[in-house]
Amino acid sequence: MQTKFTLELTDVKAIVAAAEAEALKNNWAVTIAVVDDGGHLLCLQRLDGAAAISAHIAPAKAHTAALGRRETKLYEDVVNGGRTSFLSAPDIKGLLEGGVPIMKDGQCLGAVGVSGVKSNEDAQIAKAGIAAIGL
Secondary structure: OOOOOOOOHHHHHHHHHHHHHHHHHOOOOOEEEEEEOOOOEEEEEEOOOOOOOHHHHHHHHHHHHHHHOOOHHHHHHHHHOOOHHHHHOOOOOOOOOOEEEEEEOOEEEEEEEEEOOOHHHHHHHHHHHHHOOOO
């Protein structure tokens, strides 16, 4: 058997706090979602002024990043590159940049999804959150 790393509540809180700090530093109104390795929602935080739809998009990005174990930008690039048939893949909804997996020693612990500003800025916020736990 293998040992499996998991996110603890203190990790989730640190991720969200750091992601929020990055967003507020830039005056970005976003929603931040953290999921476990199965894509199950652990935390959702919608900052003041964030669009209501971002509360649906952020968890979808996080879910897709966790299950795929890769940044959602890859999927966006695949679709934009002309492989539109990928849109029919089952249970994949967050095909926009801004979902980032949380990886440790080759294992996926979960993911962070952010929505509300430009996609590359969403990813910047997610990565700032993940960096807070040293990954």
